[in-house]
Amino acid sequence: MKSAFLYVRVSTDEQKKTGYSLIEQEVRLVQYCEINRIKVRGIFREDFSAKDFNRPEWIKLIKTIKENKRRPPENILFLNWDRFSRNIECAYQTLGILKKLNVRAMAINQPIDSNSPDSIVLLAINLSMSEAENSRRGKNCSDGMRRARKMGRWPGKAPVGYINITGSDGRKFILPKQPEASHVKWSFEQMAKGIYTMTQVRKMANNNGFHCSRNNFWKVLHNPMYCGIVVVPANKTDDMLLVKGVHEPLISESLFSKVQCITRITQ
Numbered sequence: 001m002k003s004a005f006l007y008v009r010v011s012t013d014e015q016k017k018t019g020y021s022l023i024e025q026e027v028r029l030v031q032y033c034e035i036n037r038i039k040v041r042g043i044f045r046e047d048f049s050a051k052d053f054n055r056p057e058w059i060k061l062i063k064t065i066k067e068n069k070r071r072p073p074e075n076i077l078f079l080n081w082d083r084f085s086r087n088i089e090c091a092y093q094t095l096g097i098l099k100k101l102n103v104r105a106m107a108i109n110q111p112i113d114s115n116s117p118d119s120i121v122l123l124a125i126n127l128s129m130s131e132a133e134n135s136r137r138g139k140n141c142s143d144g145m146r147r148a149r150k151m152g153r154w155p156g157k158a159p160v161g162y163i164n165i166t167g168s169d170g171r172k173f174i175l176p177k178q179p180e181a182s183h184v185k186w187s188f189e190q191m192a193k194g195i196y197t198m199t200q201v202r203k204m205a206n207n208n209g210f211h212c213s214r215n216n217f218w219k220v221l222h223n224p225m226y227c228g229i230v231v232v233p234a235n236k237t238d239d240m241l242l243v244k245g246v247h248e249p250l251i252s253e254s255l256f257s258k259v260q261c262i263t264r265i266t267q
Contacts, residue, residue, distance in 0.1 A: 002040040004075035005061060006030070009046035009083045021045070032077070032108050041074075050086040053094050065103060074103040081107045081126040088127045149232040152246040160184060160212060160220055161250055174247050183210035183218060185250045191221060191259045198263065221263060227256035254266045 007023040022045050032041050044056040044062060053059075065074050076098070078084055084105060084115070085091035099107055104114070110126050112119045116264045132256035148155040155175050158164045161184040162178040183205055202217045211222065224231060228249030 001036070001040055003041050005041050005065070005079045006033070006043045007046070007058070007061060007076055007083070008043070009048065009055070009057075009080045011047065011048065011049045025083065028079060028232065029077055029108065038077075039076075050084070052084065052090050053085070058151070062101075065101060073101075074101070076103060078104045078105070078107055080109050081123075082129075083107070085127065088124075088203050091127045113121060146232060146235070149230050150241065150243060152230055152243050154225060154230060155249055159225060160216065162247070163228070176250060178247055179209065181250050183208065183212075184226060185212075187217070187227065188221065188226070188251050188255055188259055190263060192255055194262050221259055224256060226250045227253045228261060231254070 001002040006029045008022045010022050011246060026043060044061045046055055048055040095105060110120050145155040156172045161177060161181040163172040165175050166172050185204050187201055190196055228245045230243045231243040234240040234242055
């Protein structure tokens with residue numbers, strides 16, 4: 001190997017939870033090339049998920065390789081196979097594409113001798129471990145969000161009319177955000193009168209400064225969290241639950257129920 005492109009990748013989530021760093025990966029790859037007298041032809045830094053290969057820097061890397069029509073065999077170096085992909089099906093498809101381009105992909109911490117029959121097994125193990133880890137993270141995230149909802153907390157991005165806040169103890173919660181919160185309450189009140197359609201109320205709200213798309217406006221009027229109730233979705237083992245939220249409601253439960261009755265009738 002005389003030259004290689006370096007590919008470093010981290011997702012925002014990984015950077016926060018596992019300490020992965022683009023700089024750390026880059027330094028180790030450059031050191032590897034210096035020790036092995038490999039010329040670095042370019043460094044591509046990615047801050048993107050590895051669920052597929054529709055990543056800006058990866059696309060740019062492949063485009064760079066393809067632009068050299070008379071190129072010799074190329075090499076792409078990365079730290080571990082999970083930097084390459086966390087989806088085994090996509091990984092094999094991309095490796096096939098790279099092979100047609102006369103490009104070899106290699107993880108310096110998990111090297112595989114392509115001339116050895118055992119390489120097929122080792123590659124499968126490394127790629128499957130990456131996907132398994134990704135699935136495990138997804139399940140842990142889903143379980144964590146479900147636990148939060150059971151406690152009456154709203155996980156994730158705050159809905160329209162609220163803002164995400166982190167307390168001094170590190171706990172996250174949501175608070176009403178003005179003027180959006182007042183617009184939401186006003187919209188519920190107008191719908192409850194039973195004399196306007198949802199489209200009419202949305203247009204009036206827009207004229208008052210509440211800019212909300214048709215789909216999002218529908219979601220707002222059908223979301224019980226605005227009256228202080230958090231929905232815990234059903235899963236394979238548990239039924240759906242309705243939990244009293246710890247956040248400040250914008251409307252009463254009776255107002256929310258009245259709007260639901262009116263929207264069902266008008267639909």
